[in-house]
Amino acid sequence: MGFRIEAGLADEILRELKKSYQIYAPKRFPGQGRFAETDLIRYDEVSALSEIVFDEKSDYPAKEVITPIQQAIFYFTEEEYRASRGKSKPILLFARPCDINAQRVQAKIYAGNGGYEDLYYTRMRERVKFVLMECPGGDDTCFCASMGTNRTDDYGMAVRPDGAGGLLAEVRDEELLPYFSQAPAADFTPAFVTENETAVTPPEIPDKETLLKLKAHPVWQEFNGRCISCGACTLACSTCTCFTTRDVVYGDNPEVGERRRVSASCQVEGFSDMAGGHSFRPTAGDRMRYKILHKFHDYKARFGDMHMCVGCGRCTSRCPAYISVTATVAKVNAAVAEIRGALGQ
Amino acid sequence: MNHDINIKKLRLNCFRQSKEDGKFMLQMRVPGGFVEAKYLSMIRHISETWGDGNFHFGTRQTFDICGIPYENIPAVNAYLKDYIEEVDEQLCQVNMDQVAGVPAEWDRRGGYPTIGARNISACIGDYHCICGNINTFALARRLEKLIFPSHYHIKINISGCPNDCNKAHLCDFGIIGCAKIDYHPERCIGCGLCAKMCEHGATRVLSLNEKNGKIDKDPCCCVGCGECVKACPAGAWTRNPKQFYKVILGGRTGRQTPRTGKMFLNWATEDVIAGVLGNWQKFSAWVMDYKPEYLHGGHLIDRAGYKKFKEIILEGVELNPECLVAEDIFWHETEYRSNFNVKPLSAHHTAGPQPEGTHAH
Structure with missing residues (x-):
């Protein structure tokens, strides 16, 4: 189903969705860039449509939501330990096709490699529904078309900013549809980038x-x-x-603490x-x-x-x-x- | 040649006497050392029409045009009208019809009214530099109107970061852009690159804590450079959006007692800097008993003593909560002549209001 969603209604829908979902999207952090008075765009929870950066690629990828830079994997006290519980609230993750396709790769490594499924990856990935952000074309560092990652159908809903603070949306997920009952129907399916300014041919290494x-x-x-x-x-x-693990003890007793997974x-x-x-x-x-x-x-x-x-x-x-x-x-x-x-x- | 020229008056007009008979050098103010490139055509015109066809980048980032014969000075001054109006009046919002806060009509075709407050120099700052913490040009333009026009001398150097390429340590009032750095431990991968960079290029305040894989910081000695932000691959260090400054006071070169400046303020905001410099005219006037003479700013602090300087210069300035102020400053001077300051009491300089009929040295 396609919808046209005015700015005000979009925020209302976001508010309603936030009751049942954590919503993550690329967000601007003013002044937090590498250099003075430059911004950083990275993933964070959002509450309003205007917080979501559509027109620029985020500096850091969507994977940070699913495989965070740091997470506790278990807690220990003397000889007892228990795995971290993780949260259960489902996640709506706004992402471009490259970021969504990247999860096929992460899933392969965490949960399709050597007959072992990584609990921490799987339980997080299962919470995620993607909101496809129609890519406005990327920049001159992009080469998704060369890698075949410019398209995806792994999304519960797809959006395009309408230029007036609102959205055009395609909602495919049955659980999401009721939230859009107030929005007028509109024809919309997301378009995909078909070529980039930069092209890459991966090397052929025959033997x-x-x-x-x-x-x-x-x-x-x-x-x-x-x-x-x-x-x-x-x-x-x-x-x-790639990650490493770190044991952190909470105080002066080395038998009480947690083990963390930290990106490496x-x-x-x-x-x-x-x-x-x-x-x-x-x-x-x-x-x-x-x-x-x-x-x-x-x-x-x-x-x-x-x-x-x-x-x-x-x-x-x-x-x-x-x-x-x-x-x-x-x-x-x-x-x-x-x-x-x-x-x- | 038979000249009758008031060279002191010309100096106040920003024309410097030359070793070449009857010739002068114009020093044009360039606040922050940054103006649109279009003004280069004016420099060229002045130099080729009235000067010797060359120009020099003044050591305080002025455009210096030398070889101007005395008789050409009125024409040069008339031509300067547009430049001074555009750069000082419009860009820096300087009130040209006053000198040190006292109303004094500016002769628009008469060139610069004073030379005392020197051109504010600046490094390129975060307009370009990957190390810069602040926009040095914007600051220079904000401060220009507080110190100019004035016969009271002050040299202000602005550096965008504690690397201090623009030598805030060698002027009366050196301003250094500093960043308070926020740490986001949840983004830290414990690679330790920030600690390496801090040790390599700053004050060695960061260390990798092997117990938790995070960074320990000794906040007291952080110089606020931002090298850690630049180094971090994960965005775990970010500059706090609030911008801060150090003020390095009383540095100078010279024939008598050159010295590097010492820290007067740390973690001051731009408003505090502006407040302090807003008191500079008042302080100078007090030291010299309201009779401006050609005396470098640092010597005024010497005559008043640091504590008197501090009292007057901080009057009415609301310090931001982070701001630290030097309780005392002990400069270390090079005394070209040993015991330079030891001399008959009658040869000592005075400061502050003097009895009628006397005058400060």
Whole structure:
């Protein structure tokens, strides 16, 4: 069902929805950007339509709602422990197609990998209904069309701002429909981006020999001098799932406390350190290679269906060293072509 | 050449005597060192029409046009009308028809009325710089009208962040933009990059707490630079939207007792800065017994003593709750001549109202 919802009515509907749902959307935090007097756009609970940022891509992804940067996973007292309970109120999560498609990737890693389902992911994901934010076209860091993540039908409802403070909405979820009884019907189905300003061709790596030669290729060395290993790209990434655990004791008694799950980054030095001091990826170039190949080769080699990267471009936007993921993939493609040429492929 | 020129009067008019006979250098105010590029054509016109065809960026960010023969000065001053009206009157909302708060009609074709209050210099601040915490130009423009026109001397340098590229430590009244930083521990991944950056480039107030994977901070010594905000990959440190300033007082260069300034105010708001500078004319007038002479601002503080300065300069200023004020300041001067200050009592300078018939040195 399609509806036209005036600004006032939209806020009324939001108020009603908030009685039964937590509503998360990209929100502007004035002055909280990396540089003075710049804003930060990230996900948070919203109460009014005007709080939701439609026209700009958020700096941080929608995944923060489902896999928060930090969460308690269990509490312990001496030899007893119990898992954190989590909340039960369902969530309406406003997201663009890239962010929604990213959940296919996160679900694969948390709940479709090695025959084990991650309780903390699954129980949160089950609470979420997506509200598709029709993408107005993204920016020049976006390349969803190249990654096949420009479209989605995983949404309970879809919205487009009408330019007058209200919305056009398509409501597909039966449980959401009653909230729209006051809104006049209108023809609306969301449009999807069909091409981006920037296009990416993921590298074709046909065999292990090429892969090993690519691993040793000098293309990665550039990043030893450019990447500062801060991890901003992975925090901004719609799909990255890596976390570490932290035990926090509450006071001076080490037997009472909680275990937390905290986001980790493969780009931060020390991520691959092992007991005994061995490190698999000691240089920034090694770590960049690991990330790029995971997003544009390894994940698909393991799971088959799609690449891990959804082309949201946030890693490029957030990189303080101006490293572009699309330019990097282009350089990798050139390296692969060189290797395949030398191998006579 | 046979000249009869009142060079002191010309100096007040912002024309500086040259080693070249009969020539002068114009110093044009550029508040914050920032104006539209269109004014470069005016600089060029003045220089090529009346000067020697060159210009110099003055050390206080003035446009300095040298080689102007004395007889050209009236034409230059007439030409300056538009520039002074646009930059000082309109952009900075300066009341040109007063000097240090006393009504005095400005001769619009007579050039600059005073040289005492020097051009307010500024780094580029957060207009451009990734380190800047404040808009230095906006602040310079707000303060210009408080100090100019005035025969009382003051040098104000504004730096957008505690890196102090614009040397707030080396002027009478140095202003440094500082940020109070909010921590959002729920966004912190415990990577420790902020602590590394703080140690590398600031005051080493952050440390990674290995017990909880979060950051401990020693708030007393945070210099308010914002390096942690810049470093954090997760947005766990953000600048508090309220903007703050340090004031570094009494720095100077010079032939006698150069010294770096010391902190007078910390975590003051812009309104407090404006309030304090609003008292500058009153303080200067009091020290010099209401008889302005050509004397650098820092020396006025010396003559009055810091505590008297503090008393007058804070009069009627409502300090924001975060603001800290130096109880005392102990400058460390370079005395080119040892025991410079030890001399016969009769040679001492005075400050404040003097008996009729006497005059401060």
